[in-house]
Amino acid sequence: MNLYRKGFLSLLTVLAVAACSPAVEEKNQQQDQAFQPVASEVALEAHLEFLASDLLEGRDTGTRGHEIASAYIVSQFKELGLEPAGNDGYYQRVPFRTATLVADSPKFIVHNGRKNISLPYLEAFTASPSTFAEKLEVTAPLVFVGYGMVSDKFGFDDYAGLDVDGAIVVMLSGRPDGLPSEAAAHLGRIKTELAIERGAVGIITLHTPKQEEVRPFAVMRRYAADARRMTWLTPEGEAHGDEGQLRGGAFLHYEAAAHLFENVELELADIWQQIDANEMPKGVALGVSATLAKQSVFGALDSPNVMAKLSGGHNTLRNEVVLYTAHSDHLGPVNNTEGELKFNNGAMDNAAGVAVMLETARMFVEAAKNGDHPDRTIMFAAVTAEERGLLGADYFAHYPTVPIENIVANVNLDMPVLLYNFADVVAFGAEHSSLGAVVAEAAELHGIKRSPDPMPEQAIFTRSDHYALVKKGIPAVFLMTGFESQNEGEDGGEVWGEFFAKHYHRHSDEISTLTEQYGGIRYDAGAVFTNINYDIGRMIANGNAVRPTWLPDSYFGQVFAGDENSIRH
Ligand SMILES: [Zn+2]
Numbered sequence: 225m226n227l228y229r230k231g232f233l234s235l236l237t238v239l240a241v242a243a244c245s246p247a248v249e250e251k252n253q254q255q256d257q258a259f260q261p262v263a264s265e266v267a268l269e270a271h272l273e274f275l276a277s278d279l280l281e282g283r284d285t286g287t288r289g290h291e292i293a294s295a296y297i298v299s300q301f302k303e304l305g306l307e308p309a310g311n312d313g314y315y316q317r318v319p320f321r322t323a324t325l326v327a328d329s330p331k332f333i334v335h336n337g338r339k340n341i342s343l344p345y346l347e348a349f350t351a352s353p354s355t356f357a358e359k360l361e362v363t364a365p366l367v368f369v370g371y372g373m374v375s376d377k378f379g380f381d382d383y384a385g386l387d388v389d390g391a392i393v394v395m396l397s398g399r400p401d402g403l404p405s406e407a408a409a410h411l412g413r414i415k416t417e418l419a420i421e422r423g424a425v426g427i428i429t430l431h432t433p434k435q436e437e438v439r440p441f442a443v444m445r446r447y448a449a450d451a452r453r454m455t456w457l458t459p460e461g462e463a464h465g466d467e468g469q470l471r472g473g474a475f476l477h478y479e480a481a482a483h484l485f486e487n488v489e490l491e492l493a494d495i496w497q498q499i500d501a502n503e504m505p506k507g508v509a510l511g512v513s514a515t516l517a518k519q520s521v522f523g524a525l526d527s528p529n530v531m532a533k534l535s536g537g538h539n540t541l542r543n544e545v546v547l548y549t550a551h552s553d554h555l556g557p558v559n560n561t562e563g564e565l566k567f568n569n570g571a572m573d574n575a576a577g578v579a580v581m582l583e584t585a586r587m588f589v590e591a592a593k594n595g596d597h598p599d600r601t602i603m604f605a606a607v608t609a610e611e612r613g614l615l616g617a618d619y620f621a622h623y624p625t626v627p628i629e630n631i632v633a634n635v636n637l638d639m640p641v642l643l644y645n646f647a648d649v650v651a652f653g654a655e656h657s658s659l660g661a662v663v664a665e666a667a668e669l670h671g672i673k674r675s676p677d678p679m680p681e682q683a684i685f686t687r688s689d690h691y692a693l694v695k696k697g698i699p700a701v702f703l704m705t706g707f708e709s710q711n712e713g714e715d716g717g718e719v720w721g722e723f724f725a726k727h728y729h730r731h732s733d734e735i736s737t738l739t740e741q742y743g744g745i746r747y748d749a750g751a752v753f754t755n756i757n758y759d760i761g762r763m764i765a766n767g768n769a770v771r772p773t774w775l776p777d778s779y780f781g782q783v784f785a786g787d788e789n790s791i792r793h
Contacts, residue, residue: 259596261587263754265747271579276571284556285609286525293552294528297606300582304589306532309603311625315528318619319457322523323353329519332474334483336512341483348480350445353520355455355463361517362426362471367391369507372415386507389423397429401502407779409683426472426516434499441477454612456619472516487511527608529616534588537597544600545630546764549689550577550637551610566731577637580754587758598765610689617689621696633764633772634700636690641705642750643742644719648675648706652685656778657699666759675706697785699772
């Protein structure tokens with residue numbers, strides 16, 4: 225995957241000279257030409273060093289460290305002269321509820337008409353805390369619903385012919401292979417919504433032998449039992465969403481599942497076989513019922529999104545907004561294997577993305593001061609609780625501080641891996657909207673090409689903040705450093721892959737460790753990345769009055785750009 229781009233360095237030199245050297249007089253002679261600001265490596269370094277320092281203790285949502293990070297960002301916005309764009313100055317406070325499970329409270333009893341079988345917690349099943357009710361208990365009939373997936377577009381309905389109103393549904397974990405990965409990820413995420421829409425009162429997710437190979441039950445049960453769940457609260461203090469209808473839930477080991485299928489002809493072995501053959505097992509009422517119970521403890525906290533804007537210069541287009549987003553939170557403290565306290569400083573995830581956004585903001589201000597004012601308004605949002613489920617961005621999407629229909633595009637920045645001299649970028653979302661062409665053009669300006677997604681199975685398009693805005697119909701793009709390098713002997717894909725395997729979401733995603741392992745953060749690559757992201761926003765902001773549009777064959781355009789109140793599949 226190594227590619228030494230011949231001639232690239234000389235092109236870069238020309239660009240740098242062209243961009244840096246003109247004296248003021250020269251610039252005045254070129255009024256018709258766009259002023260091209262250049263990202264500062266030192267500025268990126270300064271922002272990243274502050275945001276990823278131990279003093280911020282991992283920037284977890286609701287902590288003092290994250291508040292300090294937010295205050296720093298606000299301070300930068302102010303210094304740049306950007307206008308406040310929150311609902312309390314630069315701030316938009318997001319109220320959250322946290323929920324943790326009372327240890328050993330979960331119960332799972334199967335009633336098969338002959339006897340009651342109590343399944344052992346953590347051995348046969350696990351459960352996660354509820355953000356809707358501290359005490360939950362339900363007894364209801366069980367209905368097997370296959371994967372529990374529905375798609376008009378791909379022509380399947382696992383609920384066809386089944387009545388699950390008032391029932392606990394039993395669904396297979398995972399999803400069938402063979403669907404386009406991003407659409408499949410989305411369809412997997414709405415399984416709960418679909419069950420609720422059909423009247424289910426509980427969900428039992430069935431682990432499968434196939435899933436065991438990728439995500440062993442032993443790992444998942446620890447994760448579920450220890451997890452702290454979070455949700456944002458409406459102004460009325462209600463937990464967001466309609467999951468309150470669910471009075472029970474459990475994650476069941478496939479070996480314990482036999483108890484559920486005792487009263488039907490269906491053999492579990494056949495189901496596993498169908499899964500392996502990539503078929504979608506058909507659902508059936510199981511003729512047994514179950515009692516599910518658990519207790520959770522609630523907590524409350526609030527945490528800010530911080531936002532600023534540079535108003536557009538065009539009479540009418542200034543009402544439209546190009547929105548940059550970057551999450552400012554990360555994972556907080558953690559004990560390492562020796563039991564020492566460490567901080568998840570998130571140097572790449574996402575101090576780097578915030579640094580790029582702040583520098584992008586400075587570039588827009590510099591360009592405006594030099595007569596190149598964007599037509600549309602540019603807005604910058606450092607959002608909270610991304611790591612807790614894109615919650616800050618989702619809150620903003622529900623309570624936007626500008627009319628949501630005026631947001632023409634979202635450019636998201638999350639975890640640019642600035643550890644090698646990348647020669648290409650991957651643009652998630654590019655193939656779904658007219659933004660793809662913009663990205664290609666912006667990257668080309670800096671001698672960088674656009675490559676296809678090298679790991680579609682990760683479905684990254686559904687895994688960061690822009691997804692909350694895509695769900696509101698807003699075209700979005702999210703750049704990642706590609707797998708090719710400009711340096712001979714450097715394999716970008718290898719560096720990226722190693723970072724992802726060894727440092728992503730670990731405390732070693734910090735400046736000192738990354739410097740030890742990779743010889744330093746590549747702020748020069750960061751500057752190129754920033755220049756491209758600046759130009760993407762600049763082109764969208766000017767764009768000859770044409771709003772970015774979804775492409776007619778885009779799955780996301782088709783499911784989200786229509787009526788906002790239906791479940792999309
Ligand atoms: Zn992350």
